[in-house]
Amino acid sequence: MSLDIFSQYLINCLMLGMIYAMVAVGFTLFFGVLDIIQFSHGDVLMVGGFTALVTYAGAQALGVANPWLQLALMVLIATALTAGLGVLVARYLVLPLKNAPPLNTLLITLMMGMVLREGVRLAYPNGSNPQPFPRLLPGGVWSVGGFEARIDSTILLLVGLALITGLHLLITRSKLGLAIRAVAQDGETARIMGINFNWIVLLTFGIGSGMAALGGVMNGLYYTEINFGVGLLLGVIGFAAAILGGLGNLYGAILGGFLFAALQTVGAVVLPMLSQHIPSSYKDVFAFAVVIALIAWRPTGLIAEKSTERA
Amino acid sequence: MAQLSVQGIDTAYDRIDVLHGVSLDVEPGRITCILGSNGSGKTTLIRSILGLTPPHAGDIVFEGASLVGQPTHRIVGRGIACIPEGRRIFPKMTVAENLAVGAYQLSDEAEVARRAAQVYELFPRLKERRDQLAGTMSGGEQAMVSVGRGLMAKPKMLIIDEPSLGLSPLYVKENFRIIRRINDMGITVLLVEQNVRQTLAIAHYGYVLSQGRMVAHGAAADLAADAEVRAAYFG
Numbered sequence: 001m002s003l004d005i006f007s008q009y010l011i012n013c014l015m016l017g018m019i020y021a022m023v024a025v026g027f028t029l030f031f032g033v034l035d036i037i038q039f040s041h042g043d044v045l046m047v048g049g050f051t052a053l054v055t056y057a058g059a060q061a062l063g064v065a066n067p068w069l070q071l072a073l074m075v076l077i078a079t080a081l082t083a084g085l086g087v088l089v090a091r092y093l094v095l096p097l098k099n100a101p102p103l104n105t106l107l108i109t110l111m112m113g114m115v116l117r118e119g120v121r122l123a124y125p126n127g128s129n130p131q132p133f134p135r136l137l138p139g140g141v142w143s144v145g146g147f148e149a150r151i152d153s154t155i156l157l158l159v160g161l162a163l164i165t166g167l168h169l170l171i172t173r174s175k176l177g178l179a180i181r182a183v184a185q186d187g188e189t190a191r192i193m194g195i196n197f198n199w200i201v202l203l204t205f206g207i208g209s210g211m212a213a214l215g216g217v218m219n220g221l222y223y224t225e226i227n228f229g230v231g232l233l234l235g236v237i238g239f240a241a242a243i244l245g246g247l248g249n250l251y252g253a254i255l256g257g258f259l260f261a262a263l264q265t266v267g268a269v270v271l272p273m274l275s276q277h278i279p280s281s282y283k284d285v286f287a288f289a290v291v292i293a294l295i296a297w298r299p300t301g302l303i304a305e306k307s308t309e310r311a
Numbered sequence: 312m313a314q315l316s317v318q319g320i321d322t323a324y325d326r327i328d329v330l331h332g333v334s335l336d337v338e339p340g341r342i343t344c345i346l347g348s349n350g351s352g353k354t355t356l357i358r359s360i361l362g363l364t365p366p367h368a369g370d371i372v373f374e375g376a377s378l379v380g381q382p383t384h385r386i387v388g389r390g391i392a393c394i395p396e397g398r399r400i401f402p403k404m405t406v407a408e409n410l411a412v413g414a415y416q417l418s419d420e421a422e423v424a425r426r427a428a429q430v431y432e433l434f435p436r437l438k439e440r441r442d443q444l445a446g447t448m449s450g451g452e453q454a455m456v457s458v459g460r461g462l463m464a465k466p467k468m469l470i471i472d473e474p475s476l477g478l479s480p481l482y483v484k485e486n487f488r489i490i491r492r493i494n495d496m497g498i499t500v501l502l503v504e505q506n507v508r509q510t511l512a513i514a515h516y517g518y519v520l521s522q523g524r525m526v527a528h529g530a531a532a533d534l535a536a537d538a539e540v541r542a543a544y545f546g
Contacts, residue, residue: 175415182401182412189399192361194387194416194464 003146011149011157013265014258015222018160021257022215023238024245025167026086026208028253031242032184033204036094036105040113041212042235044089048082048213049133049226050120056134067136074136078217079210086209087202094205095198113235121228130227133220156218163214164254170207171250180204184248240291246301255302263287314339314468314499315360315391320369322352322359329355330366331523337468342490342500344510344531347520353503354396356520357472360501361393362386374467388416392466396473396503398457402446406437409445409456413463423463430459433492451482458489468499475506487513511535 023045030038038044052074059070093112097105121127137152171177182190183200191197219234220226241260245252267286271278294302313336322330330352337343347353358364360371362383371378378386387393392413401409410430414423431438434455440448445456454474461469471490475483483506491513494500504510511517517534519527527537 175411178404178408178411179415181404181408182415185401185403186399188363189395189401190412191363191383192387192393192395192399193412193460194384195412196382196384 004143004148007147007149009265009269011153013261014157015153015160015218015261016264017258017261018157018164019215019219019222019234019257020237020241020260021164021254022160022211022218023234024241024253024257025164025250026212027239027242028245028248028250029180029204029208030094031247033180033187033201034094034098036102037109037239038089038094038205038208039106039109039235039239040089040116041109041208042231042233042238043113043116044082044085044209044231045212045216045219045234046120046226046228046231047085047116047216048078048209049216049220049230050124050131050228051081051213052078052217052220053131053133053226067134070134071136075214075217078213082213082216083206083210086205086212089209090202090205095201113231117228117231124228127228130225133224133226135221135224137221153222156222160218163211167207167211168250176200176203240288244291244294244302246303249301249303252301252303259302260287260291263290313337314374315501316372317356317360318370318372320356320359320366320371322355322364322366324355324364329523330359332369333520333523333525334369335518335525335528337499337501338516339467339499340494340497341515342494342502342513344502344504344514344517345520346504346507346510346517346534348505350522351520352523353520354472355523357393357470357503360386360470361391384416387464390464390467391470392461392464392468393470394457394461394472394474396476398450398453400445400453400456400460402444404445405442406445406448406456407441409460410437410463413460416464426463426465430462433462433489434459450478451485454478454482454486458486458493462493462498466498468501469493470501470503472503473505474502475504475509483509508535 023042026041027037030036055074055077056070059073064070064073089109089112093108094105097108137155140151141148142151142154171180179190179195179200182193182195183197187197219230237260238257241256242253244259245254245256264283264287267283268280271282271286272280315337317333317335319332319334320330321328321332333356345353345356355364359366360378362378362381365379373389373391401412410427411423414426417423436452437455437459440452445453448456474486474490478486487509490500490502502510502514511531511534514531517528517531518525519534527534529537
């Protein structure tokens with residue numbers, strides 16, 4: 001394999017891993033604070049992507065022509081509105097069911113995902129078909145030796161890295177992060193320490209959903225299109241990544257995201273080399289099969305919590 | 312006037328009453344203890360005061376204002392801290408982070424640092440281990456973290472729930488010495504214990520809870536001498 005082909009695979013793999021990680025951290029944060037799975041999380045991401053698209057159309061209509069300004073508006077509005085959607089889901093769907101069986105939360109969020117998905121498909125003009133996402137980042141290619149990469153992909157990767165680093169600092173260094181970790185480790189004791197439990201849960205859902213919106217915008221910019229069903233696959237992959245890393249573990253979720261992307265890339269590249277009867281489209285079959293095997297092998301995730309730590 | 316006054320509360324879990332018309336007064340600056348065997352309702356009483364399981368009848372008044380219906384973080388904000396049963400430290404946080412959570416409602420960083428210094432003075436061992444994950448410490452050390460965390464908020468009143476549970480006799484003795492020191496700092500103490508003799512030795516006033524009802528109360532010295540109380544308690 002030549003270096004330029006290799007660099008394409010590598011950048012693509014890192015890009016996918018970044019997007020998956022940004023979805024997976026939401027799953028893991030929500031599970032941390034409330035021990036629940038928010039199954040509409042992928043569709044919340046999709047709503048983020050479409051909000052950015054609508055913002056773009058709005059900016060065009062208002063005569064905002066500078067692509068950086070358009071992008072800034074899209075990111076700000078999509079993140080804010082999607083974070084708000086996450087807060088609403090937490091406030092009106094998840095928190096009221098706090099004392100109900102977890103299965104109810106799972107079901108209600110699953111149905112919420114369906115509402116969001118079908119809602120966008122029907123309400124957005126021609127929403128059943130993929131919508132073009134504007135190309136706003138500078139095109140072109142940079143190269144060092146034989147290694148080359150697109151400038152827009154590189155920018156997206158660096159921004160994704162900055163966002164994940166920012167989230168890490170928020171959780172480990174800030175007072176809000178301290179409260180989120182306290183609620184995740186022992187919600188009742190956190191309340192006894194004077195932490196407003198519900199408020200922290202709502203903020204956590206806001207942060208996780210905002211990250212998903214950013215992932216949705218990155219996904220749109222990278223593929224230059226978005227469709228109403230994008231959240232379904234991204235949601236399942238993000239969930240798988242979070243489980244793979246050990247639910248509740250932030251770094252596990254990030255690792256899981258990149259691992260899944262690596263598996264897909266291996267599936268797309270290596271399998272066709274082994275046999276010409278296996279086309280690269282089998283990459284998801286391969287990746288999910290390996291994840292199933294990994295979870296069977298390590299049921300508590302790759303970064304296992306010691307049982308004593310959860311007691 | 313009592314700093315904390317519990318006035319005839321009924322508290323239920325799943326609609327079954329656990330507390331029946333329980334009343335209690337805690338005088339400021341004193342150590343007041345609640346004695347009672349397992350299942351007598353001691354922990355439910357604490358949960359009622361903290362707003363975790365609010366009573367459905369009766370009132371709880373702290374410094375003249377009712378606590379009933381307030382969320383826990385507001386009740387804590389009034390100046391009530393708690394060292395919960397079983398210590399309940401945050402295992403995946405360092406000692407220093409555990410203390411920081413205890414001071415969560417304080418926004419003045421200098422004040423938080425000052426209080427941490429006081430806690431480290433009380434427990435030099437915690438200072439040595441400030442960056443260790445609390446979950447990896449021994450039971451005795453975790454008890455220190457839990458007590459230190461409770462002091463970080465500089466509460467007016469500290470509720471201490473079963474501090475000697477699961478500790479070796481040496482630590483139990485140390486624990487009672489610490490509780491006395493806390494009280495000497497001017498903090499009102501509401502102590503819940505099963506260890507009757509040592510508790511009555513340091514408390515000023517005591518209540519005896521049995522099957523969800525207050526069956527006796529009096530000065531600690533009188534309770535210690537009261538054969539009936541012993542019978543009710545050990546019975």
